[in-house]
Amino acid sequence: MKDRLSALKRFYKQYSRLPSYSEMLKLFNVSSKNAVFKMVQKWIEEGLLQKDIHNKLAPTSRLFALPYLGVIKAGFPILAEENREYLSLDDYLIGDPTSSFLLKVSGDSMEGVGIFQGDIVIVERKKDASLGSIVLAQIDREWTLKILRRNRTTRKYYLVAANPKYPDFYPHEDLQIFGTVKAVVRKFN
Numbered sequence: 001m002k003d004r005l006s007a008l009k010r011f012y013k014q015y016s017r018l019p020s021y022s023e024m025l026k027l028f029n030v031s032s033k034n035a036v037f038k039m040v041q042k043w044i045e046e047g048l049l050q051k052d053i054h055n056k057l058a059p060t061s062r063l064f065a066l067p068y069l070g071v072i073k074a075g076f077p078i079l080a081e082e083n084r085e086y087l088s089l090d091d092y093l094i095g096d097p098t099s100s101f102l103l104k105v106s107g108d109s110m111e112g113v114g115i116f117q118g119d120i121v122i123v124e125r126k127k128d129a130s131l132g133s134i135v136l137a138q139i140d141r142e143w144t145l146k147i148l149r150r151n152r153t154t155r156k157y158y159l160v161a162a163n164p165k166y167p168d169f170y171p172h173e174d175l176q177i178f179g180t181v182k183a184v185v186r187k188f189n
Contacts, residue, residue: 004028004039005048009063018049018057061088093183099125100182103136103145110134110145112162119186121145123179134181135159139171145181 007027011019019027024036040057043049052058065088094100105119113134115121121134129135135148137159146159146169159169 005043008043012059012063018059061090062086064088064090093122093185094124095182096124101125101179102185105145109161109163109166112164113147115145115162115181115184116186119184121181122183122185124182125179127177129177129180135177136179136181138174138176138178139169140173140175144169148177 004027008018008024011023011027021033021036021040024040025031025033028036028039030036040049043063044051046062047060048063050058050060065086090097101123103121103123105115105117105121108117110116115134123136129148131148131150133148134145136143136145137148138144139159144159146161148157149160149168150157156170157175158171159175161167161169
């Protein structure tokens with residue numbers, strides 16, 4: 001059953017959709033549609049698949065959840081205890097999937113807060129942000145990722161890089177906030 005679930009995930013990754021029942025016959029190397037139906041029902045009961053509003057099969061975030069084995073200390077070694085929970089990175093990193101999107105970072109102005117060239121940031125679309133938030137902003141018609149600040153005297157908003165080689169960015173004409181960074185994803189080789 002685990003091999004068949006892996007095959008289902010590979011199919012989804014390759015084609016960005018779930019296979020039809022006929023395709024599952026070949027994919028799982030079974031000859032009975034009833035066997036496929038039973039597998040699908042089991043995965044629905046386990047919360048891995050669901051039926052959408054058109055009664056078509058759709059994956060849930062749990063289908064791609066990874067085992068969450070617990071906490072690991074980065075200081076002195078401790079005895080690791082295995083935990084059998086599963087954690088979906090979508091659920092963990094994305095608060096509102098309907099208003100979130102990804103951007104690939106170019107440049108080094110945010111290195112001081114751990115955002116590096118080539119990282120992927122998860123941005124939640126919103127027009128307002130708290131002071132100190134990392135924001136996706138348009139300043140004088142140019143897009144950037146910076147920290148939102150406000151001048152205590154003038155009460156005007158401006159943007160700050162997290163790298164001392166960059167100046168503060170004060171708008172000459174316009175500063176608009178389009179979203180806040182919720183998470184950073186970095187892939188190691």
